[in-house]
Amino acid sequence: MEKSDIASKGLYFSTVFKVPAPQRFIVLLVLALWIWTWILRFFSHNSLDISQVILTRVPHDIRPGYTLPQLHRTARNFALKITRLIIPFHFITVLLFEYKNVAEAPANNIVLVVFFLPLLQSMIIFWFLLRDCQIINYCVRRCLLIEPSPRSLRNTYILLSDTLTSFAKPLIDFTLFSSLIFKEPFTHFDLSVALFPVLVRLLQCLREYRLLRDKTLLFNALKYSCNLPILFCIWQSRVYEGSINSERLLHAQRWFMLLNSSYTLFWDIRMDWSLDSLSNLRSKSKSVVTLKKNMYHFAIVIDFVLRFWWLWVYLFQGLEFVAPNTDCLFFQGEMQYLEVIRRGIWVIFKLDAEYYTKCVSK
Template identity: 25%
Template sequence: IAKDSIEKMDTTLRGSFFYEAFLYYNPLVMVAMMVWLWGVNLWAFLHYRVNYSKIFDLDQNHLTHKHIWKVAILYIGLPLVLILPFDVLYRSSRFFFLGTLLRLSLPLQPITFADFFVADVLTSMSKVLSDIERSLCRMYHRQVCRAAFEAEELCGSHSIWIPCILALPYLFRFAQCLRQYTDTKERSCLFNALKYSTAFPVVFLSALKYHVLPEYWEGVYRPLWLLSSVVNSFYSFYWDISRDWDFSLFSGISRTKNLGLRAHLVYNPRWVYYWAIGSNLLLRCAWTYKLSAHLRHNYLTVFTFSGLEMLRRFQWIFFRVENEHNRMLLRTSSSPETEMGLLATDDEEHVV
């Protein structure tokens, strides 16, 4: 019946119907996708014996990848389970996540790995957060399934809330870097803060298209937007490779036999690291698309680019946690076997 009704719609009405469906369901699909991918990350860490439970400073009652996938199924239909106060459905893990969200929004204490890790993941979900704001705005103002021009007046591309929500995760991460500098006095924290600040021009210059005359946009602001996009994409790519993953690609010297990489590699085969570098560059450039309000009218394209960003972040997680795992081993002067000695592999034990 639904298929027959859609086919009978004229082209304009059908496009509006799919846009409405996309606006309300896309955020939930993207969140569920990220949770599923996180479950795959956990499975891979267990398989390659990466002790991420210690990296994230978790206790022994945290979730395995199987439990994460169970929660992912639940999140599709019940997103409010996160705030359920009863001691069911992994309450300790849910509250740990909510506590992390609170700390990253108010960095009043020293930043942990889990704090900035979650904030980094949220930067990849900024478009999802923006879509949630738009859908809530439409529902609040009773603009659901109204004519496009009616909804645009209150909750459309002219809304100042869109760039504000897009920029919010980067503001969180920027504040965390400044807090880290206050605690450690390491200059690299300032350079990291500078990296996140380069996202702000991309977001707000794009939003200016709806608030300036077309000739000003084409002659002044669009070139500035393109320049800021290039700076942000390549700066972020450089930081991913050199700092987050600790590869020697940009160091000018080969520190190991693993050309452009690092001495200790957890995953195999080796070519996956080079694939990650190349694909990360391409997806970093594509990432600019989802931050740009003036490029978001084709919902299928936006959905595709949002999904690609989820996959880029999913890939980034493997090598970021691997790098932290190597650092932890170096600090404790332990072998991988010693670090993982307490990890269980059967389904009955909570291992990671």
């Protein structure tokens, strides 16, 4: 393939996936809803009733929990409802963004609407989510008071809070652009927002350790702590932008990211998915795994590739179709889409491990 063809292919990807940064957060939320629907369908297809390992109703509700088919149907209907609501807003937002960018002097009210629409959409999504999903409402209100027992309730907490950490980078972009409603962006406020999901999981781990005295939880807390120096380097690189200190901070940031990616990859496979051997997978148990073995191997490879995607971008900067000094290989924001997809894969094998522990290995 000639260089011009490669470059045009990269341009094609950039054009197709060209979504304004604040609107990308909305697209990712909708994508996450559909991934959750697909996950439920996947478990239904593989005859794994994961409704036994997650709590689908609030603890004081005496009604029986949702069955897997009911859970899938409810999730699908909710995703459809949100998608239908967001699609008109999405196209209006994208068109107005394009108009703002090409117009020499766009009207102030147009600019205000452009930055307000993604905020409005996020409010709509979260309002419906908290109104229609009582268990999510319950866990959100008590996110720092995570309850280790029953295990199914803890799993629900973990799924929500860990998924939130995958939205850290989209939250930075969303907050930065949304703050333009107030004319000037809030200085470093976006980093504070990105810090919130990390602190939630960190404090949850510490609370669980205080209740259970399980030292594994301290190592889990350490895993989330690895994000703190990365955010610190980003903050300091903004302060010293353009100076030699900025380059040093960027170099240090990459080392911290390497540590974080390596630690989290190990934790995903060994602790969250309960896999202790690449060949035998769960070698300490005589029971067979619940899914096909090649699924686990595929998930491990994908998790490795996506955990280190930032590294591949850095290493392949010299390629023709990669724009210099960017954080993407194919299109802007690709890492955020890939992280949401990776989180979906993580959820599958996390729930598989919980199902294995509760229903198979005993």
